[in-house]
Amino acid sequence: MTSVIKTINLSRHFGQGDTLVKALDEVNITIKKGEFTAIIGPSGSGKTTLLQLIGGLDETSAGNVILDDKNISDMSGQELSDFRRDHIGFVFQAYNLIPVLSAKENIEYIMLLQGVSADERHRRVEHIMAQVGLTGLASRRPTQLSGGQQQRVAIARAMVSNPSIILADEPTANLDSRTGMALIDMMKKLNEQEQMTFVFSTHDPKIMESARRIITLEDGRVVDDFVK
Numbered sequence: 001m002t003s004v005i006k007t008i009n010l011s012r013h014f015g016q017g018d019t020l021v022k023a024l025d026e027v028n029i030t031i032k033k034g035e036f037t038a039i040i041g042p043s044g045s046g047k048t049t050l051l052q053l054i055g056g057l058d059e060t061s062a063g064n065v066i067l068d069d070k071n072i073s074d075m076s077g078q079e080l081s082d083f084r085r086d087h088i089g090f091v092f093q094a095y096n097l098i099p100v101l102s103a104k105e106n107i108e109y110i111m112l113l114q115g116v117s118a119d120e121r122h123r124r125v126e127h128i129m130a131q132v133g134l135t136g137l138a139s140r141r142p143t144q145l146s147g148g149q150q151q152r153v154a155i156a157r158a159m160v161s162n163p164s165i166i167l168a169d170e171p172t173a174n175l176d177s178r179t180g181m182a183l184i185d186m187m188k189k190l191n192e193q194e195q196m197t198f199v200f201s202t203h204d205p206k207i208m209e210s211a212r213r214i215i216t217l218e219d220g221r222v223v224d225d226f227v228k
């Protein structure tokens with residue numbers, strides 16, 4: 001299998017001297033196409049930092065991130081933002097839904113930026129909304145949807161333009177455990193059907209169990225990497 005994500009001695013430090021925090025410390029991970037991987041670890045262990053660096057949302061202190069055989073650490077701002085748009089789907093708290101847009105418009109947004117035709121956008125939105133169980137809710141604004149439905153919109157939005165990688169930072173946080181599990185089962189199904197690579201962080205032991213690979217971070221280092 002091809003490797004989609006590779007980190008080489010990836011480090012991210014914050015502060016200096018007495019206040020130096022090694023949020024990530026020489027992390028080497030290879031994730032292959034179609035893997036469904038959970039990143040776990042105690043609070044402050046570096047999960048969000050790792051997902052942000054893999055997604056090109058933050059700058060490395062040292063080391064490299066290779067996505068689809070391209071070194072994103074070498075890319076300029078515009079090149080990186082185009083690459084992100086075309087290769088990565090984000091389900092991040094900071095990238096939440098746009099409140100003034102309907103569910104359908106939120107999902108369509110990136111395809112508009114990509115210049116996808118109206119017919120094709122419509123076709124893809126209908127398809128993905130059915131896949132994530134949102135049929136009939138297209139015209140609702142985020143505030144008119146439950147937390148679980150909003151997360152489904154966020155996942156549909158991340159997946160609709162067929163990125164090779166989906167990065168999700170605690171996608172089930174703020175959901176009750178049944179809704180959280182249903183959401184993870186849906187992600188897993190999509191992962192199996194579409195062969196997209198999923199990497200997500202979680203604190204929830206039940207969610208961890210449903211991952212096929214679990215990478216554990218502690219103090220910015222990989223302390224365990226377990227494939228079922």
Ligand SMILES: Nc1ncnc2c1ncn2[C@@H]1O[C@H](COP(=O)(O)OP(=O)(O)OP(=O)(O)O)[C@@H](O)[C@H]1O
Nearest residue numbers: 014015021023041042043044045046047048049050
């Ligand atoms: N912008 C920043 N400035 C300074 N320190 C930071 C910054 N971002 C993260 N850190 C520190 O880096 C370490 C890793 O943080 P990170 O958010 O990646 O952890 P996490 O495993 O995602 O935690 P949580 O489970 O609580 O979300 C922490 O010690 C954190 O305080």
